[in-house]
Amino acid sequence: MVLLLLFIVWETVAIKSGVPDWLLPTPTKIFYEGFDGWSNFYPHLLSTIQLSLLGFALGLLIGLLTAILLHLLPFIRESIYPLLIISQNIPIIVLAPLLVIWFGFGLLPKMIVITLVCFFPITVAALDGFKQTSNELKHYMIMAGASNKQLFWKLELPYALPSLFSGLKISATYSVMGAVISEWLGAKEGIGVYMTLASSSFRTDRVFVAIFAIVTLSLLYFSIIVLIERWLVRWQLKGAKWK
Amino acid sequence: MEVSHLTVSNISKQFDKNEVIKNLAFTVEENEFVSILGPSGSGKSTIFSLIGGILSPDQGTIHLDHQVINGKRGYISYMPQTPSLLPWRTILENVLLGQELQGKKEKEAALEMIAIAGLTGYENAYPHELSGGMKQRASFIRALLSPQSIICLDEPFSALDELTRLDMQKWLLSIWEEHRRTILFVTHNIEEALFLSDRIIVLSNKPSQVAAEFHVPFSRPREESLFLEDEFLEWKRKIYYSLKKRS
Secondary structure, three states: OHHHHHHHHHHHHHHHHOOOOOOOOOHHHHHHHHHHOHHHHHHHHHHHHHHHHHHHHHHHHHHHHHHHHHHHOHHHHHHHHHHHHHHHHOOHHHHHHHHHHHHOOOHHHHHHHHHHHHHHHHHHHHHHHHHOOOHHHHHHHHHOOOOHHHHHHHHHHHHHHHHHHHHHHHHHHHHHHHHHHHHHOOOOOOHHHHHHHHHHOOOHHHHHHHHHHHHHHHHHHHHHHHHHHHHHOHHHOOOOOOO | OOOOOEEEEEEEEEEOOEEEEEEEEEEEOOOOEEEEEOOOOOOHHHHHHHHHOOOOOOEEEEEEOOEEOOOOOOOEEEEOOOOOOOOOOOHHHHHOHHHHHHOOOOHHHHHHHHHHOOOOOOOOOOHHHOOHHHHHHHHHHHHHHOOOOEEEEEOOOOOOOHHHHHHHHHHHHHHHHHOOOEEEEEEOOHHHHHHHOOEEEEEOOOOEOEEEEEEOOOOOOOOHHHHHOHHHHHHHHHHHHHHHHHO
């Protein structure tokens, strides 16, 4: 609704002020371009979807493994945690060309970029979730004779799920951005490539098509994660209040 | 020689310089209901942690039948002060948890106990949909269904309101009189201990020792009216003084 209003305002302002199309195209122009150039655009879209999903899956895997490892081995947590933060402090824009120099134009540097962007929110969220496990429940489990393995699988992991999903939502949206950035590095196709081509030829309408595609894709991923969360964390739904 | 089911012999435990338990010794017979009565901070929870194997005593041994269980987990079934049901599990899954940790699950038996606990219809409900008393009942069944031979209850009714507590005590008693198990019950409530137990062990203040021991003479099954009988009040007074004297 708000979006629609924004488009209307945008449309009228763009027409009234007479801004040239290459500077700011109207939403209708962008939609036309989206339809007309669809056959041209969708291979790029598919490629980005593929790349981002693959990267997200890898990020999820590495993020979770890191979290579990750091959780089960508290003594290495202290030393590794700062490294994780550093990994997020290096701007991807700087790191990306370096990765190309090291690993070439193949899939590997792209995966590294996306994974680097995706794993951190997952790790932090999962670690927090593990740490917040209720002491009461933990005490019960231990008194009742739960082994460490049972403690983790039956208590700590399910307890961390809601928190983990917050991380997943962030990561899922980041994965699209990560994919686009990694495509700037040099790829044959992808929204990133399409975008670079469009902006260097002043096809601003196409740039906007790419932007809308990225936004839609991010939202789509986000809602898929929300759906999975609703299903997995369904015990929380019925107006639950639990500590 | 006849061996008690649970034998705690002269255990001591200190944290840093703080002596919590000193030369504590008591036994629990098979199918007996024993209460440990002590003031707050008398180390009651520490005793359970020792029996449950979370902590190891500095001195002394804990035997279950012929086996030393110092620092060994998994030998007792446990019901904590709060219900401690896992919020993502249904009541049925929660009730089965104690068994699950030890290996096999008996769904039939669980459903039967759920019915006895008056929780029929709530098998697939989540804990947050139940009242406090219902949650405690589920928690007790979970302990009852666990395969271990001794159940440790750690002030299980102290967080409930007066009326619910009385209901729970009566309920617990009726279940126990039906399905005899060995129970070690920790409480700071004299009436509760008298109403439920065969035997009461009174603890001294820190460092905890056995200050007195009473065999409760009331016959079973016990009724609520017991609370108001002269003999009951007489006993209450006696135990009260034994607590006073030592603290």
